Amino acid sequence: MEYKVEDVSPVMKKVVVTVPAEEATAAVSATIAMYKMRTSIKGFRPGKAPASMIEAQYHSQIYNEATTDLVNLQINQIMGEMGATPLSRIDVDAKEIVKGEDFNYSISFEVAPEFKLPKYKGLAVEKEKAVVKDEELAEVEQRMLQNAAEVKVIEDVREPKDGEIASVSFATFKDGNPVEGLKAENFDLVLGEGQSLPEFEEVVKTLKTGEDGEKDITFPEDFINTELAGQTVTMKVKLHAIKERVIPELTDDVAKKAGGFESVEQMRQVIRDSYMHSREELNKSNAQKAMLKDLLDSVDFPLPESMVADRAERLVRDLEYKLDRQGKSFAATGRTEEQVREEFLPEAKETVKSEILLLAIAKEEGIEVTPQEIDAFLGRLAMQSKMPLHELKKYYEDNGLIMPLKDRIMSDKAMELVWENAEISEVEAGEEGEKKPAKKKAPAKKAPAKKAAAKTDEEKKPAAKKAPAKKAPAKKTAKKAEEK
Incomplete structure (x- = not known):
C-alpha cells in the first residue's frame, strides 16, 4: 500500500491510497476462505466446497466485505503513521475491489488547525465576591415554613382569595361534548400562583362554597394540549371548600421536621453555607467564561465545518427535546428547524473554538484523561x-x-490549569451591577466543596393542571452521536 497526503485546507486532509493488485486480490481470497469455512453448500462437507463456487454464490457479499475490511485496516495504519486525530467522520471514496487490478481509493477528514498558543498562564482575572443577603435566607425560611404549614378548611361561606386553596371539581366541554383529560374531582388549586389559566381562576374566585359556575375559555396558541390550542371550550366548575395554610412559627422542632436540623441556628448556618458555596461556584464559572473569552479573542484560526455543524445539530436536538417535553414543536416558537439551526451557529462556533483551544493547551501541558476519570x-x-x-x-x-467525553474532561482539566495559574482578584458588585475593586486580593485557591444539607433554590412546584391539560405524548428524539 502507498498513500499520499494532501492538505485540502488548514483543517481538511485528503489521503489518496494505492493498493497493488496482488494485495487487493489477497484481501478477496482471504474473505472467500472465511466464507468457505462458515458456509454450507449442498453436496459438500463444510469447508470442502470449491472456492470458485463460493465466490460465485456470494460474490456481492464477499467483495463488499473484503473492500470494507481492507479499507478499515489501512485507515487505522495510516492514522497511526500520520499521528492524526480526526475531528470528524472519515469520508471514504472507494469503489469495489476488482481481482487482478490495482485498488485506488481516498479518504478525507478534518483535523484541528495549527496555531500559535496565546499566553495562558499568569492572566489577570477578576472574580466577583460571593455575597449572601439576609433577604435571600429569609425567603428560604419562608418557603420551608410554607411547606410545613397545616392546611385547614375555612368554615365561612364566601368567595376564595389569592393565597388560599380552592377544592374544586371541574369538567370541560367542546360543542356540548366532554373533552377527555380535562376534568378532575376534588382538585386542590392554590389561587394566585399561576397554577392554572387566569380565566379559570377568575371563574373559581366568583363562586362561594358549594356553588357551581361555568365560563367559555379560549386556550392560548401555545397551550400544552396542541389539539385544543386556540380553541374555545366551556368549563364547568364546582367549589367544594376553601382552605388556608396556617404557617407555623420557626422553632427548633419545625427545623428538625423540615430538614433534620438540630436547631434553627444550625439550619440557618447550613443554608447560608450552601448558598455561599453555590454563589462561589457561580462566580468562579462566570470569571472563567470571561477569561476564556479573552483567550479566544486573542487567537484566530479556521474551524472544522463538520464540528460546527455537529454542535449546532446537538443544540437543535436539545431544544427539540425540551419542546417535546412541553408538548410543543418548532412551529409553536414561530420558527422553522432551519431557522433555529441558523440561530445556533454562533454558539456552536464559539463552542468548537473553545474546545480546540483548550485541547491544544492540554496537549502542550501533557494533560491526559485516565479510564478511571471517565468512569467517575x-x-x-x-x-x-x-x-x-x-x-x-x-x-x-x-x-x-467515549472519545467526545474524554475530550470534554480534558478541556475541563485544561481550563482548571489556566485558572489555577491566573492572578485572581476579587471585586465587589456595585448597587447597579458595576464592579469595584476589592481592597484585598483573594488567593487563587479552589474552594472546598461542601455538601449542602438543605435546598437553597426555590423548590419546584408540582406540575399544575392549567384547567388541567392532557400532555401531548413526547416524540422520541435520537441525538446524533459524535464520531471522531
Whole structure:
C-alpha cells in the first residue's frame, strides 16, 4: 500500500491510497476462505466446497466485505503513521475491489488547525465576591415554613382569595361534548400562583362554597394540549371548600421536621453555607467564561465545518427535546428547524473554538484523561439521571461518545490549569451591577466543596393542571452521536 497526503485546507486532509493488485486480490481470497469455512453448500462437507463456487454464490457479499475490511485496516495504519486525530467522520471514496487490478481509493477528514498558543498562564482575572443577603435566607425560611404549614378548611361561606386553596371539581366541554383529560374531582388549586389559566381562576374566585359556575375559555396558541390550542371550550366548575395554610412559627422542632436540623441556628448556618458555596461556584464559572473569552479573542484560526455543524445539530436536538417535553414543536416558537439551526451557529462556533483551544493547551501541558476519570464522570452522571451505570456506559460506547467525553474532561482539566495559574482578584458588585475593586486580593485557591444539607433554590412546584391539560405524548428524539 502507498498513500499520499494532501492538505485540502488548514483543517481538511485528503489521503489518496494505492493498493497493488496482488494485495487487493489477497484481501478477496482471504474473505472467500472465511466464507468457505462458515458456509454450507449442498453436496459438500463444510469447508470442502470449491472456492470458485463460493465466490460465485456470494460474490456481492464477499467483495463488499473484503473492500470494507481492507479499507478499515489501512485507515487505522495510516492514522497511526500520520499521528492524526480526526475531528470528524472519515469520508471514504472507494469503489469495489476488482481481482487482478490495482485498488485506488481516498479518504478525507478534518483535523484541528495549527496555531500559535496565546499566553495562558499568569492572566489577570477578576472574580466577583460571593455575597449572601439576609433577604435571600429569609425567603428560604419562608418557603420551608410554607411547606410545613397545616392546611385547614375555612368554615365561612364566601368567595376564595389569592393565597388560599380552592377544592374544586371541574369538567370541560367542546360543542356540548366532554373533552377527555380535562376534568378532575376534588382538585386542590392554590389561587394566585399561576397554577392554572387566569380565566379559570377568575371563574373559581366568583363562586362561594358549594356553588357551581361555568365560563367559555379560549386556550392560548401555545397551550400544552396542541389539539385544543386556540380553541374555545366551556368549563364547568364546582367549589367544594376553601382552605388556608396556617404557617407555623420557626422553632427548633419545625427545623428538625423540615430538614433534620438540630436547631434553627444550625439550619440557618447550613443554608447560608450552601448558598455561599453555590454563589462561589457561580462566580468562579462566570470569571472563567470571561477569561476564556479573552483567550479566544486573542487567537484566530479556521474551524472544522463538520464540528460546527455537529454542535449546532446537538443544540437543535436539545431544544427539540425540551419542546417535546412541553408538548410543543418548532412551529409553536414561530420558527422553522432551519431557522433555529441558523440561530445556533454562533454558539456552536464559539463552542468548537473553545474546545480546540483548550485541547491544544492540554496537549502542550501533557494533560491526559485516565479510564478511571471517565468512569467517575459516568458514575456521577448515572446517579444524577438515576440510570444504571452499565447501561449508561454501554450507551456511550455504542454511540461513539467515549472519545467526545474524554475530550470534554480534558478541556475541563485544561481550563482548571489556566485558572489555577491566573492572578485572581476579587471585586465587589456595585448597587447597579458595576464592579469595584476589592481592597484585598483573594488567593487563587479552589474552594472546598461542601455538601449542602438543605435546598437553597426555590423548590419546584408540582406540575399544575392549567384547567388541567392532557400532555401531548413526547416524540422520541435520537441525538446524533459524535464520531471522531
